[in-house]
Amino acid sequence: MTSIALDIETREMAADDLDDVLVIEHASFSIPWSRNIFLGEIETSFCHSLVALVKGRIVGYICFAIVCDEIHLRNIAVHRQWKRRGVASALLSRMVAVSSSEKARYGTLEVRKSNTAALNLYKKFGFVVEGIRPAYYSETREDALIMWADFGS
Numbered sequence: 001m002t003s004i005a006l007d008i009e010t011r012e013m014a015a016d017d018l019d020d021v022l023v024i025e026h027a028s029f030s031i032p033w034s035r036n037i038f039l040g041e042i043e044t045s046f047c048h049s050l051v052a053l054v055k056g057r058i059v060g061y062i063c064f065a066i067v068c069d070e071i072h073l074r075n076i077a078v079h080r081q082w083k084r085r086g087v088a089s090a091l092l093s094r095m096v097a098v099s100s101s102e103k104a105r106y107g108t109l110e111v112r113k114s115n116t117a118a119l120n121l122y123k124k125f126g127f128v129v130e131g132i133r134p135a136y137y138s139e140t141r142e143d144a145l146i147m148w149a150d151f152g153s
């Protein structure tokens with residue numbers, strides 16, 4: 001099957017987006033973030049939250065925080081109907097662009113060891129596994145891999 005390239009827009013997340021964001025969040029994670037957590041991200045000055053839209057419909061989002069010269073990727077998810085169409089890549093590209101404008105050279109994140117889709121995605125953006133947090137995810141005691149990227153190299 002040939003997939004047609006999507007016209008993906010990105011913009012800052014607003015409180016009015018949260019009904020749509022929470023549908024994707026609940027479908028994506030066993031322990032989803034609450035509305036209040038997203039509201040906190042939107043309202044915190046060093047946090048950035050973006051949504052991706054296709055034809056005006058929210059199809060994914062990303063949340064990251066910038067502290068000194070580091071970006072911490074805190075959350076990213078894509079609606080199941082729009083996966084593997086470049087939505088997460090568009091969101092990560094925006095994050096990398098923000099890192100450049102904010103002079104944040106390094107990126108870091110935690111990812112479940114078994115999350116092949118996310119691991120492959122992050123590797124495409126230059127993240128490498130630098131450490132492990134044993135049994136980091138409380139519900140399954142799965143390890144988290146700690147990944148870092150040097151956007152300045």
Ligand SMILES: CC(C)(COP(=O)(O)OP(=O)(O)OC[C@H]1O[C@@H](n2cnc3c(N)ncnc32)[C@H](O)[C@@H]1OP(=O)(O)O)[C@@H](O)C(=O)NCCC(=O)NCCS
Binds near residue numbers: 084088111112118
């Ligand atoms: C991980 C996730 C965000 C990827 O979103 P996406 O929009 O489908 O990703 P993209 O289309 O931009 O894919 C970019 C690359 O990621 C990798 N990738 C994405 N999905 C993959 C999959 N199912 N299997 C293997 N690699 C995958 C590929 O390298 C892909 O490039 P390619 O399509 O050219 O091969 C999405 O699967 C998702 O929402 N997962 C549930 C939430 C989650 O796990 N978030 C991460 C928490 S750490």
